[in-house]
Amino acid sequence: MELLKRKIIQEGRVLDGNVLKVDSFLNHQLDIELLNEIGKRFKELFKNKSVTKILTAEVSGIAIAAIAAQYFNVPVVFAKKTESKNLDKEVYEGSAYSYTKEKHYKFMVSKKYISEEDHILIIDDFLANGQSILGLKEIVDKANAHLVGVGIVIEKGFQEGGEMLRAANIDIQSLAIIDSMENNKINFR
């Protein structure tokens, strides 16, 4: 997606530890026009699939999923990472490992909001080692729902997540795949 790649080149900043900072448009300040183009593109990429619900994870996936859901005419469910008294006791849990924070974390979705009739599209901002997507997929699997595919805004193609998930026959569609970002030079696939 050219508009997105241009935005990444213009405004993205590469930090230590292979961090790509895109907080001017994707995960602190939100460029709503760009999010609409992203949503439209996801709809094009999954136009032949039946989708009943979009699943994402708090925090960074929420705005992307909400805007995209308008093109699919379906509700969004976002997985929570922390317990709260607003969350039901009966939840599906998925787990993931954060290499940067060196700890396991979990995703929780109330059993009320995902069922075996659901055809789930997962949407997230980044795909790197694939841990978040595996955690969300675990929830879909536990609910006996059908995983339609995964829409990713930015894939770090030099990390193993994309390859691992594609090898598992998951339909992963990434709008921008970065092959390298050494010395602040971002190269797309």
Added chain:
Amino acid sequence: MELLKRKIIQEGRVLDGNVLKVDSFLNHQLDIELLNEIGKRFKELFKNKSVTKILTAEVSGIAIAAIAAQYFNVPVVFAKKTESKNLDKEVYEGSAYSYTKEKHYKFMVSKKYISEEDHILIIDDFLANGQSILGLKEIVDKANAHLVGVGIVIEKGFQEGGEMLRAANIDIQSLAIIDSMENNKINFR
């Protein structure tokens, strides 16, 4: 807003401690059609105001603000509650006190994304004691930006936040004001 009130009556659940659970449409599963009607209504309510940016807080405000921003044609900035390496060092901080969690927490917005030229509309899901809104207002004030008003989806009118903020001459627009919710019976103003 009648559609919203109907939804609250149909799907809201009153829990102990004056908690209104609306996770089927507002803060776990998201009813995107309803969020669009909410966004349109905010635009009507603030149609005579110049707005350059919508400010909200993670997590529950994000989807509401992102959908509403489409009607204002402005970007969203969501205040972060936790430090992360994706967040700039230079931030405006606002503080708030959580009565339920009995501790202070803070909101942070990168100084890059709010300036004295900005006319800020704050949007949030709930208004109860007003602490979150005060914390967000503190950020607007520190940036010398102009606070246009505050759009709230559900105000708990039996708590003091709405009265306090209106007494401070802030333009608060709440789409549903609940006057009482004793014995599971929700009464709107």
